[in-house]
Amino acid sequence: MAAATLGDHDVYLFREGTHARLYDKLGGRLDGDGARFAVWAPNAAEVSVIGDWNGWDRSIDFLHLRPDSSGIWEGRVPAARHGQAYKFHIVSRHGGYRVDKADPYALVSELPPATASRLWSLDHDWQDAEWMATRAAKNALDAPVSIYELHLGSWRRPDPTAPTPFYNYRELAHLVADHVSELGFTHVELMPVTEHPFYGSWGYQTTGYFAPTARYGTPQDFMYFVDHLHQRGIGVILDWVPSHFPTDEHGLQYFDGTHLYEHADPRQGFHPEWNSSIFNYGRNEVRSFLLSSAMFWLDQYHLDGLRVDAVASMLYLDYARKAGEWVPNDNGGRENFEAITFLRTLNEAVYREHPDTMSVAEESTAWPQVSRPTSAGGLGFGMKWNMGWMHDTLAFFKLDPIHRKYHHGQLTFSLVYAFHENFVLPLSHDEVVYGKGSLINKMPGDTWQQFANLRALYGYMWTHPGKKLLFMGGEFGQRREWTHEGQLEWFVTQQPEHGGLMRYVRDLNRLLREHPALYEVDFSHEGFEWAVSDDAGASVLAFLRKPKGRGATLLVVCNLTPLPRQRYRIGVPLPGHWREVLNSDAADYGGSGWGNLGGVDAQTIPWHGRPCSVSLTLPPLSTLVLQLDAHGPRETD
Incomplete structure (x- = not known):
């Protein structure tokens, strides 16, 4: 991706909070024989670019502050080249604070645990024209949608003697496409592949909002992954995290010696549950940053949708907080008006620019009209995860059958509200970690009854109104609780019970595709x-x-x-x-x-x-x- 000139209109939209394509205006971008750099740091006294070409010397390649009060520093570095690592060295106007920051708009990062950004281009010869031309029908609300959720680093791994612990995006493209095609899922949903310093965060502590993690390869490798799945008729959804970000020094936290991306008040700007920072949605430039990240993945990587993580934590000012630990809104309430505005703007942009994609909310409360148009007062998402269905259904199926007659309403209650939103029925990664046990081990009875229960549950799920989502390993009844270390227990698929369950999931997906009664309405x-x-x-x-x-x-x-x-x-x-x-x-x-x-x-x-x-x-x-x-x-x- 070549650098594009940052014009006055760009600055206007950036400061208005509506610029959705800053990714080709800000950051380090190759430009002819060198590179252009632009970074938002309004409270900096001095900004320079340090990198492989200048020996990481802070005194060589200084950027210049634009004269328009935008707070953007920019400049060209003729010596910079493709693939070289770099950071911004920022000297704050406040107390002489100095820090080396990764580029918030970097296209790729060094392989963790290294933290620098790298100069890159996004050239790729896309071969998915047929998918892109016809995907509107495949991503529509009246289409058969069955989503396979996976974590790329722990889905399947190479032999332990291999030089790297992970498969490359290109290798994964064929492995994943073969498996998903065999089982008949229509889409995959990737747990966040946006760059993250701590592998154990599963990608939910993001530092690279424009960079696929280098753990599995280059941007072109990830493009190949998406391209190949599209050619195999499989949609790709990205789990995207605009709700919080980690406090690592090289990241967005305290970026220019001030709380730039986050609130200064920890009652507003720090998330106690995840030990991370919360975006300041009231700051227009932050909204433009997040809008641009969302649009980037749809524009540049041909993704078919975004699953927006932790929406409830964005909507409620008192989320995961006790009395006195949060700041009410101007009306004295708990609703985050700025976050509501951002989410509506986000969804309007997504469906205006890419009406053939989907925007899905992970929202765990009864907030009204999450998946209704903004014109009708809704948040504008296309669909919403049905967390109530998930909790009630799993609670019911965990019961010994002799007690189920007393809890029948846990299954029938979902139809009281099933059509209040456009729901996805999720059996996601969150249900098979942290001591919750695998799906098969939640089921009561002996081995035969456990598998019979799980098959009955899947049958109920696949025929219940709503789109479907199943986390990896659930398709064959993995017994071990999911862990991001290692890979799924693929060896058990050779055992009769596990192999039979996988054939059943295949036939459920075939049934879904073949019968409009199960997806049209x-x-x-x-x-x-x-x-x-x-x-x-x-x-x-x-x-x-x-x-x-x-x-x-x-x-x-x-x-x-x-x-x-x-x-x-x-x-x-x-x-x-x-x-x-x-x-x-x-x-x-x-x-x-x-x-x-x-x-x-x-x-x-x-x-x-x-x-x-x-x-x-x-x-x-x-x-x-x-x-x-x-x-x-x-x-x-």
């Missing part, structure tokens, strides 16, 4: 209807999923006890043959093989207020999905 009551919601005594629930227009209606039935149930009658809206298109208890998945011999015919026996009904065999700890083959026009409400 995810965010409206028109696509869902209870068939049985109140049979708590048997721990059975059943519902219909319906497509937009003509097409197959699906009946989903969950039996969440180990007791098979025969001749279980359920009312259905239409006559015809209801074919069994998925049975989590199938022998191929490791189940006991109970079922309905491929399907049943509806009888003209009214039941549950419906004109027809089916009599089913419900396998133990199972989810069944039946498709209406012969039918007339779709029933209208």
Whole structure:
């Protein structure tokens, strides 16, 4: 990426807080035989560039302060070359404070634990034109979306004798694409690959908001990763962290001898839960920095969306704080008005410039209208993680089945609010760390029952309204709790139970893709209807999923006890043959093989207020999905 001249209009937008493409104006950028540098440091008395070309001498390559009161220092260094490392040496006007800072707009950094930035270009011959031209339909709200969340450093690793502990982005591109394609996921979501000094932060303590981590290769290597997945028909979503940043000296903290990016008051500017700094969203230049970071990944790396981390911590001034540890807003409340403004501006920019992508909020409270347009008073996200569904569902499935009848509402309650937002159903990394145990180990009973429970859970999840997200290892039931050190327990996939679960996840994704009833109307009551919601005594629930227009209606039935149930009658809206298109208890998945011999015919026996009904065999700890083959026009409400 060549340097572009910073003009008066750029400065105006920067200071207004609306500049979304500062990445080609600020930072160190190659320019002909040398490089141009520009950095925002309004409280500096002196700024110089130190690097490989000048022996890191602070007295050679000084920058000049622009005369427009923008606080931007700039200059050209003819001796600088591609690949060379550099930092900004800043002398503050306050107390003679001196510090060497990495470039906030760096395109790549040194390999951690080294902390300098490096000069780089972003040239790449993209080969994903077909994906880019057609991705709007694949990222749409009425598309089948099944997301595989992964942490690149611990998904799979090379042999311990290899010269580096990690696979390169290019190697990972083929490995990940093969696995995701085989299992039928539509998208991958990468835990943050933005540069981070501490590997154990999983990328959530970001210092390089414009730099893919050097642990796995160069920017071109990461472009190859995205490009290859696109060519294989797989979307790529980036976990992006505008909520906080680490306090490492080379980073944004106390950048020019003042609290520039963060609040000075620790009640506003320091996050006690994560031991990190909080962005000052009331400072326009900070909003422009974050907007530019978001747009950068969509513009330059062709990413299909951003999952915005920890939105609740941004919205609430008292998040993770006790009384007296936070500063109320001007109205005396706990809402962070500046953060709300930033999030709305962010989403407006994303959908204005890239309407074929997605913006997804990790928001864990009942804040209203997170995924509603800003024009209607919402925050403007396309979708929101359904944390309530996740907590209630896992709490239910952890129970011994004998107690589940007393907690039936934990499953049915999600449909009370299922259409208040555009929800993603997440079983994410957060649920399999810090002593929470793996998904399979949360399930009660012996080994057979644990796998049967997990298959039933996945069946319920894949047929429940909302898009799907599953963290790596969950597809084959890894028993060990996830750790960022080492790799997944791939060896267990050769064992019957684990291999059967992986085949089941593959077939769930195929079912999702093949049946519009499971994805076309995810965010409206028109696509869902209870068939049985109140049979708590048997721990059975059943519902219909319906497509937009003509097409197959699906009946989903969950039996969440180990007791098979025969001749279980359920009312259905239409006559015809209801074919069994998925049975989590199938022998191929490791189940006991109970079922309905491929399907049943509806009888003209009214039941549950419906004109027809089916009599089913419900396998133990199972989810069944039946498709209406012969039918007339779709029933209208």
